[in-house]
Amino acid sequence: MKIKKLLAVGLLLLGTSAVSAQVDENCLSNSSISHESVKAGNFKDAYAPWKEVIKDCPLLRYYTFTDGFKILTSFLDANEKGSAEYDQYFIELMDLHDKRIEFIPQFNANGVTNIPTPAGALGLKLIDYLAYAPTPDVNQAYAWAKESIEAERENSQPAVFFYFVNMSETKLQQDPSLKETFINDYLLASQLADEALAVAKDNHKPVYQGVKDNLTALFINSGAADCESLQNIYGPKVEENKDNLEYLKKVLEILKNMRCTDQEAYAQAAFYSYQIEPTAEAAVGCGLRAYKKGDINEAIKFFDESIELEADATKKAEKAYASATVLFSAKRLSQSRSYALKALSYDANYGNAYILIAKLYASSPNWSDDPILNKCTYFLIVDKLQRAKSVDSSVSSEANELIRLYSQYTPSAQDLFMLGYKKGDSITIGGWIGESTTIR
Known part of the structure; x- marks a missing residue:
């Protein structure tokens, strides 16, 4: 009896091995046929054997997936949206993306490299979804874009940065209460696009720069970019979050990036942030707050502190320049020039500092009788x-x-000649200016 059982088990195992070998052989054969057909651009003949491979042995070769995308998108391009064939191929395309996302960890475990992460593959699915979906679901597309970009960060596909903000804007058009979400989405995508641009290879930089430019244009045209709107969004919330340092820093960053530092929300966020943690940015905000109240000396005290707290030389220059502009507006011309020169000591190529000095001199050109x-x-x-x-x-x-x-205000050669000056002579401008220039 035992011998019969052992023999039966042995025959069963032998049969299983034979079936497995047959499956492997069929997979290898179908994979070869479909792959060669794809390489030849013969997607019609590639389709049937490819379907067998993706069904029976999806882990056989990674190119089974890349071949499948080529096959299915070629069929979608050849059929009309709304037709039964189109809908069938679209469903298969989305299923193929889902299957790739599912199997990527196993490909990685088997030593396959240079393939996307699951989150990166989700981004690629989003791109195909928006390109081929008969009627794209904005909420679904946004959810996929958000999940992909938050996981991939600066490694996201360039198009995903754009689609993420584009879907967020579409949601905003449907629900105006989502303005803050849209602004935050834009700032995240813009920041990550900058980071991707910084590390991109030279031949990829134009692509990321194009995406960055498109993001900026989309945001500006959205109607959500004006300072008044940002004040209305963040003004009340600053008070609600006056003890939340992370939130306050976020508001400061947003308003600074959008050049809305003259808004009350910025001043209040800076004030509360400074109470919790004195930083360079918070000190600048407190300086602007003091300036708006007419306390110039207090403003300069905070600006000086912001320069001290700042470690980056370029940012030190920006803060010194901010001090100079405040002093200029208060008609403290000599003191304003000192801060403009301080800005140049941190960044010798800070063109705006030279322009400010020129404006200072133009505002007070008289030094002689x-x-x-x-x-x-x-x-x-x-x-x-x-x-x-x-x-x-x-x-x-x-x-x-x-x-x-x-x-047009420089003197004529004849007038200068009457005073004993000619072209090329040096002349010292007196008064508080005290600098020399050349007659021309």
């Missing part, structure tokens, strides 16, 4: 503007416009 000599101040003003655009191309447009404006 002779009006012709006073006009010589404009030679020095043009010097500063020429210097600004020579060190910083980003300010060239403004500098050129100011050069055109101020050049």
Whole structure:
């Protein structure tokens, strides 16, 4: 009896092995046929054997998935949306994406490299979904984009950055109460696009820069980018979160990035943030808050502290420049110049600091009883503007416009000749300015 049982088990195992070998042989054969057909662009003949492979042995080769995407998208491109064939192939395409996401960890365990992560594959599914879905579900697309981008971060596909914000904007159009969510989504995608751009290979940089530009255009055109809207969103919430340092820092970052630092929400967030943790950014906000209240000395005290707290030289320059602009508005010209020069000591290529000095001089050009000599101040003003655009191309447009404006006030050669000056002579501008320039 025992011998019969052992024989039966042995025959059963032999049969199983034979079936397994047959499956493997069929898989290898179908895989070879479908893959060669795909390489030849013959997707019709590739389809049937490929379906057998993806059904019976999906882990045989990773290219089974990449081949499948080529086959199914070619069929979708060849059929009309709304047809039964189109709907069938679309369902198969989404199922194929789901299957790839499911099996990626096993491919990784088997030593297969250079394939997307499950979150990255979800992003690729999103791209195909939006390209081919008969009627895309905005909420579903947004959920996939959010899940993918939060997991992949700067490694996300460039298109996923855009679709994430694009779907968020569409949701905002359907529900205006989602404005804060949309703003946060834009800031996240923009930040990650910047990080991706910073580490991208040279041939990929134009792609990420294009995405970054499209994100900016989308945000500006959304209607959610104005400072008044941001004040309405964050003003009440700053009070509610005055003990929540993380939230306060987030508000400061958003309002700073959107150049809305003159809003009350920014000043209040800075004040509360500073009480919890004095930082460079919080000190700047407190300085602006003091300035708005008319306390210039208090504002400068906070600006000085912000410079001390800041470690990055470029950001130190920005904060010194902010101090200079506040002092200029308060007509403290000499003190304003000191801070503009301090900005240049941290960043010698800070063109805006030179432009500010030029404006300071233009606001107070008179230093002599002779009006012709006073006009010589404009030679020095043009010097500063020429210097600004020579060190910083980003300010060239403004500098050129100011050069055109101020050049018309320089004295004529005849007037200078009567005072004993000619082209090429040096002249010292007196008064609080105390700098030399060249007659031309």
